[in-house]
Amino acid sequence: MDIFTLTIAISIAIFVIIGSVVGRSVKHLDDYFVAGRRAPTLLIVGTLVASVFSSTIFLGEAGFTYSGQMGPYLLLPAVACTGYIYGGLLFGRYLRRSRAPTVADFFGQRFNSQRVQQVSGLTIIVALGGYLLVVTQGAALLLSDLTALSFNQSLLIAWLSYTLFTMYSGSQGVILTDTLMFLLFVFATVFFIGFIVNDLGGIATAVESLSQLQSKPGIASWHGVIGPGTDWPTAMDFLIWVLIIDIAWSLVYAVSPWQASRHLMAKNEHVVIRASVYAALAVILLQIMIYGAGGLINLANPSIEPVESAMIWAAKNMVPEFLGALLLAGIMAAALSSASTFLSLVGFSASNDIIKHSETSEALSLRFTRIVMLAIGIIVLLASLYFPPNIFWLMMFIGTLFASSWGPVALMSVWSKNISESAAFWGMAAGFVFNVLPAGLQTFGFITLPSYLDPALIGGVMSLATVMIISKLTKVSRAEAVYRMRLHRTPVQELDLKAVKTSLLAPAILILYGCVMPFIMSKFYVVPYQTGSGELLADGSINWFTGEALLSLSWAAVYIPLGLITAKVIRSSYSPSAKIKNTQY
Template identity: 50%
Template sequence: MDIYTTSILISVLIYLFVGSYAGKKVKHLDDYFVVGRKAPTILIVGTLVASVLSTNAFLGETGFSYASQGGSYILWPATWVAGYIFGALFFGRYLRRSRVLTVAEFFGHRFNSKAVRRAAGITVVLGLGGYLLAVTQGTAVILTNLTPLNYEQALIASWFCYTFFTLYSGSRGVIITDTIMFLLFTIMSFVAFYYIIDLHGGWLTAFEGLINLESKPDLMSWHGQVGAGTEWQTPADYAIWSLITGIAWGLVTAVSPWQSSRYLMAKSEHVVVRSACIAAIVIAVSNLVLFAAATAVNLSKDDIFPFEQTMIYAAMNMMPAIVGGLLLAGIMAAALSSSTTFLSLVGFSVSNDIIPSKQKSPEQADDKTLLRFSRIVMLVVSVVTLLISFVTVVDIFWLSNYVGTVFASSWGPIAFMSIWSKSITERGAYWGIISGFVGNIIPRFLDVSGIIDLPSYLNPILVGCIISLITIIVVSRLGQVSDIEKQRRLELHQMPTEEQSKIQTKKTQWAGIAVIIFGLLLSTMLMIYYVYPYQKGTGTLLNNGNLDWFSAEALLALGWAAIYVPLGILTYRIVNRSYTANPKVNTDSETSIEGEGSNA
């Protein structure tokens, strides 16, 4: 057994042990679904990052960056991670306040409707079921490349790994193992970047080589490679696609079930806001490091195929064996963490929102009954996913982007309107979910099948969002908001007294300050280490040798500050206004927050 297989095997055994240990502490349904609502910031950050950085990030997107979009993937501001902050401020903390078990249950409770709850639950199954399929197969690809296992054997092995401790420990095991995995693959991303860049003489030397790479012209430009043989015919097509996709994924990180549901586990609303800000920074920086490292692999080998294996090649050929082994263990961790999250959420939605158990019993017995029912459902979901994996081969990058963004169309409008709109009705919410889902899926299918050819500005994500929003407005106007719907929306805006702590508020405001610093620092570094060397290397500096501040590369680099500085200021002000407005605010150091967590 070589070092690569050994590293992966040891890491998997650790996850299985931790999951098994965590499962022993699961006694009630709250433990299984939302960890008793006691999770601190580090665990929420860990599960937010681990559940979104899956095989798509480490295999699909790094491969895409390596193949054709190195510059664009590094330069374009990460609009999508801004969704964490916006989502936490305007949806996530209210979701946590509702004290439900799933996001679909939140919608059902908010609109007093089993139909809305069931519709949201079905979209979870269809959407995350497809995502689970993608990461299951991605994990199998990793194992096939690194072990003697063939693809079918690797599918079974990966399936068993994530099913075992997810089935037993639920969210309690998932959130702990997610955090361990998050720490591993985040650290190894930076280590991999160091070794790959150092191998090619440091960043500036490697960057110059990438600019002049004859086999892939425009690799480091703001739009990457476009034209014949690519997905985009012109730079404008790529710009439109990137903007729409970024906004769509921003909605996904703000409201999608595998992201917003993490806030239900937080021990306070302060943890929700802090975790969102930290996760946004960590994911943005990790992605930049990963994309830069993957793109630089071109300097050693520029014809890796399939390109999803770029980081696997780098781990086995461009760094010491032990480091490569740990990197592969980190990639495996990213795949498993997403698998456990998706499996748990699909299982929870089926058992809690679509076909909840009908058995009546005393409280403790009912908890045991529901736990057993949830585990059975989760096992069935897992087995079905495995069977589909055997007969379907998917493109990890594109399936993840197609399936993931379904929630932008289906859930985006209803999520924010459920908090902020006085006019949305139960029927409007129901048909908004369905129309957004169908309005995304059908155009996407027709486009991918070649039946129609949609221009970039008619991206199915945008089409679905618009259809959902129009449907909600029109259907809501045909009905009337019930008294109980009005009351439940008002209840969401009632600040729990235990959240009002000046000391906790000041700590949370520092998260907003960190976002401001992040935006300024990243724009500065990109100008120094990307834009100026790029213009110098391509001969596009001004005649006097100064930087052209109005080039696309410069404007995109400055875009990071333009997005994150206002977001940080917004966070700071909203936190201050929300949690210190009451003159009777509790100033005791940790009492209010700790008390809320322990009483949950």
């Protein structure tokens, strides 16, 4: 057994053992569904990041930047990650306040409607079931590439690795193993990218070399590789596409069940807000490293096929064996953490939101939920054996389903007095159908959509239009109005000056980040890029009338205001003086 296989085997065994041990403490449904609602900031950050970082980013997205889109993925100011922050402020803390066991259950309570709960639960099962298939196949591809095991054998091992402890320990085990896996792949990624950058002569030298790469011209530019042979004829086509995708994913981070549901486990609302900010920063920094690594691998080998294996190739050929093994163990950990999250959420929705069971005790309810989760897992295993893997584009399609079907309804469920039960139901259904239908037709070659008509945008617009039209034609019931009013009453225990001071540290770091990033991007990316491409001005200064230079400044325009808004919300919502506003609501 080589060091790569041994390291992955040891890490998997540790996670399975920990998850199984934690499962022994699960006695109540609250423990199983929402980890007892007592998770601190570190565990919420760990599970938020780990559940979104899977094989899709290390293999699919890194492969995407390797194949030509490194520049825009580094220069654009991580618009998608703003969803963590406004999602926590506008939705997550109210979701936690509801004390619902699942996000779909929250919708059912908010609109006093079983059918709204069921349609949102069905969306979870279809979309996250598909996402679970993707990350399971990603883990299997990694195992089969590193060992003598076949793809089918690797698939079974990966499936068993996350299914056993997830089924047994529920959220209590998932949230702890997620955090451990998060720490592992963060540690591995930092050392991996540090070694590669140092070996290539530093960041500036590497970016300058990429700007002159003949095999993939434009890979380091603000628009990446475009033109014939790509999906984007012009730079503007790519910009429109990437902005739509980023906005859609910001809504995914804000309201999707595998992100928003983590707030249900938080110890209090301060943890929700702090974790949202810190998770956004952690995801941004990790994405910069992984996307950057994907592009830099071209300097060692620009012709890796398939492109999804670029990080695996680099782990085997560009770093010492132990460091490569650690990275691959981190990638496997990321895949398993996401898989355990998706399986738990699909199982919870199937047993709580779709199927109505009549068990009279918590022990019987736990048993029923575990049986349902195992059945879901078996279905995913069989589907993984049947469908061919296509990691990046499947991830893009499945993830944005929640932006379309849940985005408008989720935010309006908290902030609109006019959205009715019928509007919520048909809004979710319309968003789902008008995303899936055009995406399916495009996938099978029946239609070709321009970049400005992405299925995520079509679905989102149709969902919002449906909600607005039906809300005008229907009335909000008293039960719905009262529930929403109670959501806006901050619990007295959250009004804590000491907690406010601690929470204000998060937006302060966010503002500092917004101030520092333009300088870092200018010095370590724009100057080297313009040096290599010959775009520096005659006096050696930056040419600010370029896409690369302008995007380097956009970080400040996004994150400084966001930090200021977050600080204002914390002060106005949770300072002891806020008690007066709540009693007057």
